[in-house]
Amino acid sequence: MSSDLGVSSDVDGGPASPDAGEQPGFFSRPGGKIFLIWLVLTAIGVVLGLFAPKHLFPEMLSKQGDTAVTTVVVFTVLAAPVAGLIYAVAAYSLFAWRHWGGQGSSPPEDGPPLRGNTPLTISWLVVTSLLCIVLLVWGLTALASDARTAPNALQVDVTGQQWLWTFRYPGTGVESRDLVLPVNRAVEFDVTSVDVTHGFWALSLGVQVDANPGEVTTIDATPNKVGKFVIRCSQLCGLYHAFMYASGAVVTPAQFDQWLQSQGASATSAEQDAEVHPAARAGGGSVEEG
Amino acid sequence: MDDTADQDPVAGGEASPAKPLGIIVTFVVFVAVVALVITLLSLHAYRSPAGVEVAKPIGTTTVGGVTVPHVTLSMATYPDAAGTSDGAPVHPGGNPSWPSYGHTNQFQVPAHALVTVTVTQYDSGGSLNNPWFAIVQGTVGDVMSVDGRTVHSLDPNDVAHTFTVRGSPGTDPGFFLNVPLPAVGGNDQSDNGPHHTVVFSFMSGSKGLYVWNCEYPCGTGVAGFGGPMSIFGYMSGYLHVV
Numbered sequence: 001m002s003s004d005l006g007v008s009s010d011v012d013g014g015p016a017s018p019d020a021g022e023q024p025g026f027f028s029r030p031g032g033k034i035f036l037i038w039l040v041l042t043a044i045g046v047v048l049g050l051f052a053p054k055h056l057f058p059e060m061l062s063k064q065g066d067t068a069v070t071t072v073v074v075f076t077v078l079a080a081p082v083a084g085l086i087y088a089v090a091a092y093s094l095f096a097w098r099h100w101g102g103q104g105s106s107p108p109e110d111g112p113p114l115r116g117n118t119p120l121t122i123s124w125l126v127v128t129s130l131l132c133i134v135l136l137v138w139g140l141t142a143l144a145s146d147a148r149t150a151p152n153a154l155q156v157d158v159t160g161q162q163w164l165w166t167f168r169y170p171g172t173g174v175e176s177r178d179l180v181l182p183v184n185r186a187v188e189f190d191v192t193s194v195d196v197t198h199g200f201w202a203l204s205l206g207v208q209v210d211a212n213p214g215e216v217t218t219i220d221a222t223p224n225k226v227g228k229f230v231i232r233c234s235q236l237c238g239l240y241h242a243f244m245y246a247s248g249a250v251v252t253p254a255q256f257d258q259w260l261q262s263q264g265a266s267a268t269s270a271e272q273d274a275e276v277h278p279a280a281r282a283g284g285g286s287v288e289e290g
Numbered sequence: 291m292d293d294t295a296d297q298d299p300v301a302g303g304e305a306s307p308a309k310p311l312g313i314i315v316t317f318v319v320f321v322a323v324v325a326l327v328i329t330l331l332s333l334h335a336y337r338s339p340a341g342v343e344v345a346k347p348i349g350t351t352t353v354g355g356v357t358v359p360h361v362t363l364s365m366a367t368y369p370d371a372a373g374t375s376d377g378a379p380v381h382p383g384g385n386p387s388w389p390s391y392g393h394t395n396q397f398q399v400p401a402h403a404l405v406t407v408t409v410t411q412y413d414s415g416g417s418l419n420n421p422w423f424a425i426v427q428g429t430v431g432d433v434m435s436v437d438g439r440t441v442h443s444l445d446p447n448d449v450a451h452t453f454t455v456r457g458s459p460g461t462d463p464g465f466f467l468n469v470p471l472p473a474v475g476g477n478d479q480s481d482n483g484p485h486h487t488v489v490f491s492f493m494s495g496s497k498g499l500y501v502w503n504c505e506y507p508c509g510t511g512v513a514g515f516g517g518p519m520s521i522f523g524y525m526s527g528y529l530h531v532v
Contacts, residue, residue, distance in 0.1 A: 161420050162515050163503070164456070175422055177466060194419040195513030213513070230459075239520050243458055243501050 045080025064206030150186035160198030160211035163240035182256035199234030395527030415450035415473025428467035434490035461498030
């Protein structure tokens with residue numbers, strides 16, 4: 001293939017042919033043209049990888065969200081040369097080496113198969129292995145979180161049901177369909193479902209995990225900016241899946257305490273009412289506490 | 291190779307010239323067909339056999355010092371969608387043995403008005419998946435009247451259905467209404483059959499299309515959310531706020 005590309009002798013430093021002096025320049029030959037296309041596509045990919053994510057993602061409100069965006073940027077930049085090479089070879093092959101037909105012509109035979117190029121094989125294996133290892137280490141590091149070890153981590157029980165999210169704050173007697181979090185405090189989300197599989201997806205927090213019936217899955221986040229965000233369901237869960245969303249907000253600790261108190265007041269009234277309907281208390285769960 | 295090529299049926303063939311017009315026409319026809327199918331599906335999804343019930347105006351009232359229109363709506367919940375009630379089909383073409391709201395699943399109310407709803411509930415019930423839905427939320431005072439008695443919540447193990455309305459980002463995201471309906475002992479949907487009369491009032495939100503559904507697992511299949519719970523028109527519908 002290298003001889004077909006016309007880059008072998010120059011790039012690999014191979015012996016020049018007798019009429020080497022009359023050969024076109026590197027960038028006039030197929031290999032050079034592919035190299036140029038690769039350069040352009042790689043540059044486009046790198047620029048897009050560096051700048052597009054900031055415009056495609058909403059404002060991130062947590063350390064994990066920032067990490068997610070950085071991961072997308074790094075992965076895109078690292079993938080750009082590989083994707084660029086594939087697209088460059090494909091595009092050049094499609095247009096330059098296409099058999100255009102015509103009277104009396106026939107498609108050329110395939111070129112000789114590539115065999116026995118040990119340096120190329122080793123280079124390709126080493127480069128791709130290194131890329132995979134870098135991506136793996138980066139991903140595992142990004143997934144690691146210190147929220148579970150934080151002594152003052154806030155626990156929030158997240159319940160998905162068709163077609164609504166509810167959020168309980170254990171120890172406070174509060175259950176709400178809005179998710180309110182204090183800034184700069186680690187949060188542990190204990191996510192489950194009471195019917196089918198849902199997907200707890202708070203993009204601005206960098207959080208996405210399935211809510212499985214009968215199972216509790218834990219995921220962490222540490223909000224680091226005050227702001228509002230939206231929680232959606234990321235698993236197709238039925239008729240009103242498209243309407244299964246909730247509002248979220250990261251507020252100051254004082255505002256969070258105030259919000260809890262306001263919810264606690266309504267919870268108190270609910271509990272008083274539950275005394276009128278004792279079975280509601282026996283029902284446990286949110287009615288009992290909420 | 292040349293000899294082989296000469297015998298190749300491809301060899302010597304005239305290459306087909308590009309036909310951009312044909313490609314464009316094919317693409318346009320494809321898009322048109324897809325658009326037609328989506329439109330028909332959308333129209334079908336919005337259609338209610340019994341049409342839209344428009345709230346009846348009964349005057350004005352004052353809420354929080356502001357005078358607003360006051361309208362009324364009535365609806366009912368039945369154990370048999372294929373049956374009749376008050377001389378009219380519960381759900382024209384409805385599936386027998388499926389519960390259903392009736393006589394329609396679409397309601398229209400004015401924006402920013404006080405809406406008083408009367409629900410006649412004929413169906414039996416059971417336990418909610420989440421007891422949170424046994425709490426009345428979003429009504430005036432977060433209460434409702436059940437057979438003349440004011441309550442704030444029900445026994446979550448004895449609920450027949452709920453009337454749960456939520457806003458969406460395109461309407462009023464903060465709007466939320468949840469009214470649990472108490473179960474009755476039987477499934478007699480005749481006018482004289484056992485039933486509960488539930489009355490509640492709420493302030494309608496901004497103009498837009500709101501969705502409502504039942505949160506009691508009264509359907510079939512997984513978690514009781516199949517059948518009537520997963521097909522539009524039985525235990526779900528639209529609230530048109532105009």
